[in-house]
Amino acid sequence: QSALTQPASVSGSPGQSITISCTESSSDVGSYNLVSWYQQHPGKAPKLMIFEVNNRPSGVSNRFSGSKSGNTASLTISGLQTEDEADYYCCSYAGNTTVLFGGGTKLTVL
Amino acid sequence: QVQLVESGGGVVQPGRSLRLSCTASAFNFRSFGMHWVRQAPGKGLEWVAVIWYDGSKKYYADSVKGRFTISRDNSKNTLFLEMNSLRAEDTAVYFCARESTVLTTFDYWGQGTLVTVSS
Numbered sequence: 001q002s003a004l005t006q007p008a009s010v011s012g013s014p015g016q017s018i019t020i021s022c023t024e025s026s027s028d029v030g031s032y033n034l035v036s037w038y039q040q041h042p043g044k045a046p047k048l049m050i051f052e053v054n055n056r057p058s059g060v061s062n063r064f065s066g067s068k069s070g071n072t073a074s075l076t077i078s079g080l081q082t083e084d085e086a087d088y089y090c091c092s093y094a095g096n097t098t099v100l101f102g103g104g105t106k107l108t109v110l
Numbered sequence: 111q112v113q114l115v116e117s118g119g120g121v122v123q124p125g126r127s128l129r130l131s132c133t134a135s136a137f138n139f140r141s142f143g144m145h146w147v148r149q150a151p152g153k154g155l156e157w158v159a160v161i162w163y164d165g166s167k168k169y170y171a172d173s174v175k176g177r178f179t180i181s182r183d184n185s186k187n188t189l190f191l192e193m194n195s196l197r198a199e200d201t202a203v204y205f206c207a208r209e210s211t212v213l214t215t216f217d218y219w220g221q222g223t224l225v226t227v228s229s
Contacts, residue, residue: 036215038155045205045219046147046155051212089155093214097169099145099157 002026004102011108022090034093035073119223132189132206140184143209148202
């Protein structure tokens with residue numbers, strides 16, 4: 001069965017840059033450029049940060065960027081700020097009319 | 111501004127049923143596909159189901175197929191999730207989410223409603 005694998009946690013200091021990876025186990029999943037990224041603060045609803053691999057919705061800071069190489073998508077946050085501390089989830093269309101979420105990555109801003 | 115408000119969560123015994131609602135406002139509800147996504151306590155997001163903008167197509171995660179039914183009433187701007195034969199592992203916060211113009215991209219989310227399956 002297809003899966004999206006993310007690191008459980010990443011950390012960085014204010015002002016630094018970090019990257020969160022999202023690896024697709026199935027080549028079928030990887031063939032779609034329908035990767036999105038969501039930020040979720042504790043007790044809150046997820047918020048769309050990146051869609052179609054590298055597009056930012058209106059209102060999202062340009063410190064957030066996305067990319068993809070092969071079966072691995074990445075979210076990069078530059079100029080880390082304390083308010084970036086949250087859980088981040090990647091998401092992708094998995095074919096066969098199903099949707100996959102990654103397991104989530106907890107970002108700690110030290 | 112776009113708003114999605116879920117309701118209907120609560121405590122239910124294993125094997126029983128529950129119906130969730132999601133009321134939408136400030137956008138043309140009948141033009142958008144809608145999804146349910148859930149999150150077990152302390153766990154990650156799990157996609158549950160999708161319904162096409164006109165209700166013509168519905169798809170489910172394997173974990174809920176045959177037990178859950180997604181539906182919508184476009185005249186009332188409301189999305190539903192009928193959950194039958196509930197199990198302890200269905201305990202989660204259930205979010206409704208709007209699909210943007212990009213397939214499987216969720217641009218607006220509700221605040222979620224908690225479903226607890228316990229005897």
